[in-house]
Amino acid sequence: MMRRQVPLLICFVAGIVMLSQNFIPPLTWVYQQALEWARIISAIALFIGLISLVRVHTMKLKRKAANYRYSYVTLFALCYMIIAGFLTKYGLFVKLHAGCDTGSAWEWIVTALEKALNFQEIFLNVQIPIQATMFSLLAFYIASAAFRAFKARTFEATLLLIAAMIVMLGRVPLGQMIPGVKEITVWILDVPNTAAKRGIMIGVGLGMASTSLKIMLGIERTYLGMKD
Amino acid sequence: MSLELFGTWLAALLTLCIFSFLYKDNPFYKFAEHLFVGVSAGYWLCYNYWNMVKPNLIDNLEAHNWEYLLPLILSAFMLMRLIPKVGWLSRWAIAFMIGSGAGLMIITYLQSNFLEQIKSTLVSLDPTGLPWYVVLNSFLIFVGVVSGLVYFFFSKAHTGVTGGVARVGVVFLMVCFGASFGYTVMARISLLIGRMYFLLHDWLGLV
Structure with missing residues (x-):
């Protein structure tokens, strides 16, 4: 009862309330409130992922699994970032600076610590470059995949190849210098691309509506898991 | 060494670590990858706490808005x-x-x-007052949407007229996928140009 029926009831009531707020104006307040609650719960849900990450890496270290030494890097970076994030926001360095004599060794230490634990700088100089480079690596892999996939064996593959080539050419200054390429690119994006995307969107819309209804009515209950 | 210069060197070395994967998986790549996981997790934890949990939950509970006990319980x-x-x-x-x-x-x-x-x-296909190509494009969009939907309609076998219409749908879908692929490639290439520019301009000062 508590493990299966109550969640189904909560799901149904929450769904009905959110659905009916579109038609009953006083329920807009509930909608606003529920959105805020959902934000809070999803933010807390991130902690589960984080704890799970720590668990995985500590287990790797305990068992001395393959490449376990890299887990030290992950755990150290995680702790460092958390310390930096909380110290920066709490304004600890501002307070420490206030208690220092100008030019003293203590002030030098505080300044060095402040620079080393600069949350925003770590984000800009570590996370952003790695993230951008990882995505840019895909340029090489996508090119090699395209080379293999784009062999114009069938009519459909030829169409895909031609459309991709024109769009790629139409998005670079050199390609735009070729007469007509820019116009054809705009036409491809505005007409056949829009038409196909609309068809897909209509299908997605109907699919989402029917799945949502199935979830609310308890027909679709895979989110409850298999156990119990 | 100033903090800015140190940051540039760090970012450049990490960029090279990631690019080293193009040769093969190696310790430098693994190091950068694990560092990224840790930094990213820490960043999002702090971001979520300061921008979601603190203003939406903790501040409200401190202000005695007791309706926020419910999300607290659900979060727990x-x-x-x-x-x-x-x-x-x-x-x-x-x-x-x-x-x-x-x-x-x-x-x-x-x-x-x-x-x-x-x-x-x-939309109306009435050509009065409209250039011919606008009407033609509207008609093509209509044909593309209907034929695309027919292609995804699996309750009827794609034979005869249905098969013919579905084939027209495939033509539109292939052009759409090609355009999306072209766009994705260009997005990745522009990121690659960005990283190369960073290495050659910000780090080495060559361009």
């Missing part, structure tokens, strides 16, 4: 997932999230993905 239930014996309590929080999401999605998707798309497709 969510965390119970980590304790196998009471893990089932997390279903209550998940059910709230899924149920409210489903209730919202029905109207939102029917409105934006269904009705609005049909409304934009079913």
